[in-house]
Amino acid sequence: METEIIKIDRKNIDIEKIKYAAGVINSGGIVVFPTETVYGLGANGLNEEAVRKVFIAKGRPQDNPLILHISHKDELSRLVKKIPPDAHKLMTEFWPGPLTLIFEKSGIVPKVITAGLDTVAIRMPRDPIANMLIRESRVPIAAPSANISGKPSGTDARHVIEDLKGKVDVILDAGDSEVGLESTVLDITVQPPVLLRPGGVTIEALERVAGRIIIDKAMGKLSSNEIPRSPGMKYRHYSPDADVYVINGELDKVVSKINEILAVNNGKGIKTGVLATDQTMCKYVVENILSMGDRNCPETIARNLFRLLREMDERHVDVILVEAVDSKGIGFAVMNRLKKASGQKIVNV
Numbered sequence: 001m002e003t004e005i006i007k008i009d010r011k012n013i014d015i016e017k018i019k020y021a022a023g024v025i026n027s028g029g030i031v032v033f034p035t036e037t038v039y040g041l042g043a044n045g046l047n048e049e050a051v052r053k054v055f056i057a058k059g060r061p062q063d064n065p066l067i068l069h070i071s072h073k074d075e076l077s078r079l080v081k082k083i084p085p086d087a088h089k090l091m092t093e094f095w096p097g098p099l100t101l102i103f104e105k106s107g108i109v110p111k112v113i114t115a116g117l118d119t120v121a122i123r124m125p126r127d128p129i130a131n132m133l134i135r136e137s138r139v140p141i142a143a144p145s146a147n148i149s150g151k152p153s154g155t156d157a158r159h160v161i162e163d164l165k166g167k168v169d170v171i172l173d174a175g176d177s178e179v180g181l182e183s184t185v186l187d188i189t190v191q192p193p194v195l196l197r198p199g200g201v202t203i204e205a206l207e208r209v210a211g212r213i214i215i216d217k218a219m220g221k222l223s224s225n226e227i228p229r230s231p232g233m234k235y236r237h238y239s240p241d242a243d244v245y246v247i248n249g250e251l252d253k254v255v256s257k258i259n260e261i262l263a264v265n266n267g268k269g270i271k272t273g274v275l276a277t278d279q280t281m282c283k284y285v286v287e288n289i290l291s292m293g294d295r296n297c298p299e300t301i302a303r304n305l306f307r308l309l310r311e312m313d314e315r316h317v318d319v320i321l322v323e324a325v326d327s328k329g330i331g332f333a334v335m336n337r338l339k340k341a342s343g344q345k346i347v348n349v
Contacts, residue, residue, distance in 0.1 A: 003165045007173045010034075010128055015136075018129070021170050022136035025050075029169035030057055032146045032160055033133050035125040036178040037098045037200055038153040038306070039160045040069065040143030041168065042133075048110040051142050055112075057167040059149040065115040066142045067100050067183070068122045071134035079106055079122060079140060086188050086210045093209045096126035098179050098200025102187040113142055123183050129174055145182060152238045152306040152341070155180050159310050180303035181333050186213070198333035200302075238306065240313045240320065242273070244342035246335075248324035249349035251295075255283045257349045258321050262286055265319060273317035275308055277301070280323065288315050292323075298331040305334060309341060 008017050021031045028050040031042050041058055043050040045068045055062060070076060073091055076083065080103035087101055105120035114120050122140075125131055134141050145153035146160045154160035157173035164171065184199035184206070192212045195203055206213050245261075247254045258274060262284070265272040273288035277295040290308050293300025312320050322338055324346075325331045339346065 001166055001169070003161075003168055003171060005161060005165075005171045005173055008129060010174055013128060013132060015132070017172070018132050018136050021133055021172055022138075024169050025133070025137040025139065025141065028053075030054060030167075031133070032154075032164055032168055032171040033130055033141075033143075034127055034157075034172060034174040034177060035069075035130045035143075036127040037125070037182050038155050038177050038180070039146035039157070040125075040130065040141070041146040041164065042069070042141040042143035044137070045069075045113060045140040045142035046108060046110065047139075048112050051110060051112050054142060054144065057164060058144060058147070060144060061149070062112075063115045064144075065117060065121060066113050066144055067185075068109070068113060068120060068140040068142055069130065069134055070122060070124050070140050071131045073124070075140065076103075076122060079109055079120060080104060081106055084188050086191075086193060089209050090186070090188070090206070091124075094201050094205075096124040096131060098126075098181075098183040099123060099206075100183045100185045100197075100199075102185065102189055102196070104189055119187070119189055121185060127174075127178070129172060133172075150239055152240060152309045153182060155303075155306045159307065176303075176307075178303070179299075180305060180307075181330070181337060184333070187216075198336050200330070200333070202329045203332065204329060238309070238337050238341040239343070240309045240341070242312055242317050242320045243345070244309070244320045244322060244338070245345045245347055246322050246324050246338045246342050247347045247349060251280070251323075253349040254323055255280055257347065258323070259284060261321060270319055271317045272319045272321060273312045273315060275312070275320060275322040277323060277325075288312065288317050292325075295325065298325055298329060298334060301325055302330050302334050305337060 043054045100123040147154045148163045155177040179200040184201040185197035187194040194214045279295045
């Protein structure tokens with residue numbers, strides 16, 4: 001398949017480019033498009049054959065449900081059986097934005113979207129290109145993250161192109177994503193609502209609007225015969241080729257442990273990289289070191305994380321040592337992704 005790469009500017013959107021991409025969606029094709037979270041791998045969410053192409057292009061297991069993306073709240077009613085009171089409050093506060101809500105699905109939603117479940121995940125992105133593409137397509141767009149399944153999600157066009165060129169019809173190249181982590185997924189078919197995946201909207205922000213939120217105990221720990229209720233719950237995700245180890249504890253002890261591991265690995269000829277923070281970059285003597293961002297501003301770490309994991313692979317390191325971050329706010333989502341990227345290889349010090 002020949003992939004057309006189209007540069008597009010968020011600040012000066014060429015509507016003709018959007019209309020062209022919408023035509024590809026309407027004809028059953030696949031379009032990679034930017035959102036504020038990560039790039040999406042999109043198809044007409046009401047066209048089962050088109051959606052199956054997404055699974056094939058991504059190499060995604062068929063029992064991993066997709067998110068439907070809409071451009072306006074008015075598009076929701078035909079996709080779901082009912083809209084609970086909590087949903088209205090949450091949509092008013094966080095839509096458009098990086099929050100996905102789980103509803104009971106209506107009959108028009110294909111089972112391929114939901115992996116056979118009776119519920120469907122829906123969000124309204126705030127990225128102007130994504131929103132305009134959905135609106136011009138006049139259909140909900142089913143879209144997982146635009147990357148090969150299991151690898152770090154695509155937050156910049158270069159990595160998306162590396163993964164998907166030749167596997168999709170169009171890639172809309174708009175530079176870097178704003179948030180850098182996927183959306184928060186919240187199940188509002190139950191009371192209290194249940195957090196299935198942390199993301200761009202923090203649990204603290206959700207609780208200020210909807211009251212008590214329960215964190216799903218099965219997050220990322222489902223058995224082989226269970227169907228996940230949300231993307232990102234079951235399979236290993238966000239993983240670079242290198243082995244990832246997350247070093248967790250008091251910062252001084254974390255730095256000391258990483259330096260200890262570096263000394264051992266250097267002696268064994270194991271090429272090792274370090275993902276540090278602005279505050280600790282000067283504390284390591286190692287060639288392959290990158291800063292995730294400001295430890296006191298975890299939003300910067302969220303924005304950079306997936307890109308840096310991929311950049312470490314480009315340096316062909318064998319092992320990546322990552323400093324853990326505080327699990328408050330968006331740091332909870334960062335640590336969720338790091339645990340998955342490492343396959344739960346957490347070194348507590």
